[in-house]
Amino acid sequence: GENVEQHPSTLSVQEGDSAVIKCTYSDSASNYFPWYKQELGKGPQLIIDIRSNVGEKKDQRIAVTLNKTAKHFSLHITETQPEDSAVYFCAARGGSYIPTFGRGTSLIVHP
Amino acid sequence: EAQVTQNPRYLITVTGKKLTVTCSQNMNHEYMSWYRQDPGLGLRQIYYSMNVEVTDKGDVPEGYKVSRKEKRNFPLILESPSPNQTSLYFCATLGRGERTDTQYFGPGTRLTVL
Numbered sequence: 001g002e003n004v005e006q007h008p009s010t011l012s013v014q015e016g017d018s019a020v021i022k023c024t025y026s027d028s029a030s031n032y033f034p035w036y037k038q039e040l041g042k043g044p045q046l047i048i049d050i051r052s053n054v055g056e057k058k059d060q061r062i063a064v065t066l067n068k069t070a071k072h073f074s075l076h077i078t079e080t081q082p083e084d085s086a087v088y089f090c091a092a093r094g095g096s097y098i099p100t101f102g103r104g105t106s107l108i109v110h111p
Numbered sequence: 112e113a114q115v116t117q118n119p120r121y122l123i124t125v126t127g128k129k130l131t132v133t134c135s136q137n138m139n140h141e142y143m144s145w146y147r148q149d150p151g152l153g154l155r156q157i158y159y160s161m162n163v164e165v166t167d168k169g170d171v172p173e174g175y176k177v178s179r180k181e182k183r184n185f186p187l188i189l190e191s192p193s194p195n196q197t198s199l200y201f202c203a204t205l206g207r208g209e210r211t212d213t214q215y216f217g218p219g220t221r222l223t224v225l
Contacts, residue, residue, distance in 0.1 A: 006153075036214075036216075041218075043201050043203075044154070044216045046214065049213075098144075101154040103151065103152060
């Protein structure tokens with residue numbers, strides 16, 4: 001089955017800096033890669049996703065890149081703000097409904 | 112408003128006392144699933160359901176049961192809870208045929224088994 005590795009497990013940055021979270025996947029058939037943000041006391045919420053026919057996607061301060069050859073994808077957050085502090089999960093999904101999640105990255109943005 | 116609700120949100124119980132965590136969705140989604148979240152282990156899938164009366168095991172099904180008698184509800188049953196089932200539980204649904212295949216998560220149920 002699919003295996004998703006996510007790094008780092010904890011990321012601490014100063015407000016205004018950029019943050020990058022990286023994930024690798026094992027199943028070359030995976031074609032959909034969502035990212036979820038989990039704020040304290042809440043369930044994960046989709047913030048951005050990318051499909052395998054696209055190399056990069058941006059939405060304001062967040063962007064995701066995908067390298068199919070290397071089987072890795074990354075989340076980039078620019079100009080970080082304290083409200084970006086949360087746990088972020090990457091996931092990979094192939095032909096089935098069932099995504100495989102990474103173990104999560106706790107992002108801390110210091111004011 | 113698209114919503115996944117879980118009850119209870121917090122539960123403290125004792126070993127062996129059967130409990131049920133309910134999950135309900137208002138989006139008419141066919142796919143529903145249960146996850147548990149533990150520190151350092153991320154989200155691990157317990158069970159999932161592709162449609163009414165269709166359920167299957169996820170990665171960590173031992174000690175859990177589910178049922179899907181109607182589309183909107185997907186309860187998680189712990190027949191004889193043990194302390195290693197102390198965890199944060201999430202129910203999720205999956206929307207298909209939309210611009211994005213978005214999973215919608217409930218707010219979570221914090222379970223403590225003493």
